Amino acid sequence: MVEEKNIFGIRDFSIYYVDFTAVKNVNLDIETNKITAIIGPSGCGKTTLLRSLNRMNDLIITCRVTGQVLFRGVDIYHRDTDVIELRRRVGMVFQKPNPFPSSVYENVAYGPKIRGVKKKSELDEIVEKALIRAGLWKEVKDKLNESGLSLSGGQMQRLCIARSLAQGPEVILFDEPTSALDPISTANIENLLQELQKTVTIVIVTHNMQQAARISNYTAFMYLGELIEFGDTDTIFVNPQNKLTEEYLTGRFG
Amino acid sequence: MTAIFDEELNALKEKILKLGCMVENAIRDSVKALVERDSELSKEVIKKDHLINALDVGIDEECVRLIALRQPMARDLRFITTAMKITTDLERMGDFAVNIAERAMELNEEPQLKSFVNIPKMAEIAQSMVRDALDSFVTGCSRLPYEVIKRDDEVDDLTVRNFEELLGLMIQDPKIIPLAVKRTYIAKYLERIADHATNIAEMVIYLCKGKMIRHMELPESE
Numbered sequence: 001m002v003e004e005k006n007i008f009g010i011r012d013f014s015i016y017y018v019d020f021t022a023v024k025n026v027n028l029d030i031e032t033n034k035i036t037a038i039i040g041p042s043g044c045g046k047t048t049l050l051r052s053l054n055r056m057n058d059l060i061i062t063c064r065v066t067g068q069v070l071f072r073g074v075d076i077y078h079r080d081t082d083v084i085e086l087r088r089r090v091g092m093v094f095q096k097p098n099p100f101p102s103s104v105y106e107n108v109a110y111g112p113k114i115r116g117v118k119k120k121s122e123l124d125e126i127v128e129k130a131l132i133r134a135g136l137w138k139e140v141k142d143k144l145n146e147s148g149l150s151l152s153g154g155q156m157q158r159l160c161i162a163r164s165l166a167q168g169p170e171v172i173l174f175d176e177p178t179s180a181l182d183p184i185s186t187a188n189i190e191n192l193l194q195e196l197q198k199t200v201t202i203v204i205v206t207h208n209m210q211q212a213a214r215i216s217n218y219t220a221f222m223y224l225g226e227l228i229e230f231g232d233t234d235t236i237f238v239n240p241q242n243k244l245t246e247e248y249l250t251g252r253f254g
Numbered sequence: 255m256t257a258i259f260d261e262e263l264n265a266l267k268e269k270i271l272k273l274g275c276m277v278e279n280a281i282r283d284s285v286k287a288l289v290e291r292d293s294e295l296s297k298e299v300i301k302k303d304h305l306i307n308a309l310d311v312g313i314d315e316e317c318v319r320l321i322a323l324r325q326p327m328a329r330d331l332r333f334i335t336t337a338m339k340i341t342t343d344l345e346r347m348g349d350f351a352v353n354i355a356e357r358a359m360e361l362n363e364e365p366q367l368k369s370f371v372n373i374p375k376m377a378e379i380a381q382s383m384v385r386d387a388l389d390s391f392v393t394g395c396s397r398l399p400y401e402v403i404k405r406d407d408e409v410d411d412l413t414v415r416n417f418e419e420l421l422g423l424m425i426q427d428p429k430i431i432p433l434a435v436k437r438t439y440i441a442k443y444l445e446r447i448a449d450h451a452t453n454i455a456e457m458v459i460y461l462c463k464g465k466m467i468r469h470m471e472l473p474e475s476e
Contacts, residue, residue, distance in 0.1 A: 239464025249327040251256045
């Protein structure tokens with residue numbers, strides 16, 4: 001299969017909560033196997049936009065959308081979309097590590113089991129591979145049966161990444177994945193994201209501008225629901241073209 | 255944080271202007287020492303160079319501190335990187351002023367070859383370039399840095415003219431070669447000073463536009 005340049009194409013896309021427009025007419029392409037960071041002040045719509053990429057917003061009854069989100073050329077908001085399959089292909093990792101209250105092994109094996117993998121040897125292999133890719137294998141291989149909740153914060157977050165990886169996703173969405181972690185765990189996660197980027201497309205929402213600068217290839221700046229500026233991370237952080245972006249990055253906002 | 259950072263950036267700007275002022279004075283005095291055959295003034299210039307060096311180091315340290323502690327971005331980042339480069343250029347100009355002062359002292363020991371025409375003209379243009387380059391750094395984006403860059407050609411032309419005139423004199427009378435060579439050196443120092451002023455103007459354009467224009471044809475537009 002020829003890899004398309006852009007895995008997501010967001011087209012004239014708006015998101016509404018009742019009469020509040022959270023995301024306003026956004027047009028944005030997400031490049032395959034790159035890290036795209038979305039930054040902006042609280043309430044700018046960045047998390048809402050992120051969650052729309054695997055239809056997590058469906059869970060909010062008052063939420064509706066207009067426009068299109070093309071995933072590999074197909075609109076995910078089409079009525080025929082298999083949302084469960086979409087969320088397998090587009091995984092998500094949240095701000096607060098949220099392992100299931102079960103063993104490390106079960107956390108990772110859960111997804112594959114649900115989609116019908118039964119053979120123990122096959123599951124073992126999936127779990128090991130996912131934990132290796134998440135950089136957690138060495139630390140947990142002797143305690144696979146211990147509770148996922150017994151791990152440290154950084155380990156729990158990597159467990160959540162492993163849980164997502166076990167599903168063989170093409171994209172993983174990260175919603176401030178390190179905001180609850182110390183600097184060393186943060187650095188581990190950042191290294192991991194850059195490693196994963198070779199095989200998985202990453203979209204990350206972060207309040208930490210330095211984090212966006214350190215790890216992303218592209219940066220999108222949002223304000224009041226609008227996409228203000230999008231470009232190479234180098235350009236955005238050294239020479240942004242929009243005055244609002246400039247003011248936000250230099251802390252002279254409002 | 256922002257208010258403090260703004261104060262720090264302003265303080266940095268003022269330090270650079272102070273350095274610029276010291277360097278301008280050094281250039282002016284070194285040429286004055288030459289033209290007026292005032293070796294005492296030469297010694298002054300040489301003696302004061304360590305103040306320029308100390309300020310250069312201080313500015314660099316301050317820039318590194320601001321990068322580490324304030325993690326500047328966008329225009330702030332360009333401002334600080336520009337400050338670091340400008341400082342290096344200014345410090346080098348100070349060294350050339352010392353070189354001029356040294357040659358002046360040597361020439362003052364000898365009889366005057368002929369009155370100075372090209373060198374004071376070059377010094378005047380070079381100083382105006384330094385002043386305007388720094389003004390444009392302070393006042394922000396304008397035509398000024400582009401004009402500074404253009405003025406460099408005048409200094410280059412005068413360097414060539416000065417050399418050709420001295421070459422003619424040297425051919426006529428080889429005895430004057432030691433003195434004439436020193437004069438060509440001085441012109442060369444001034445030509446280098448103008449080059450450093452050009453570097454500053456180019457960095458100011460980077461600060462404003464985010465584009466490095468060094469080693470390129472000068473764009474006509476602002």
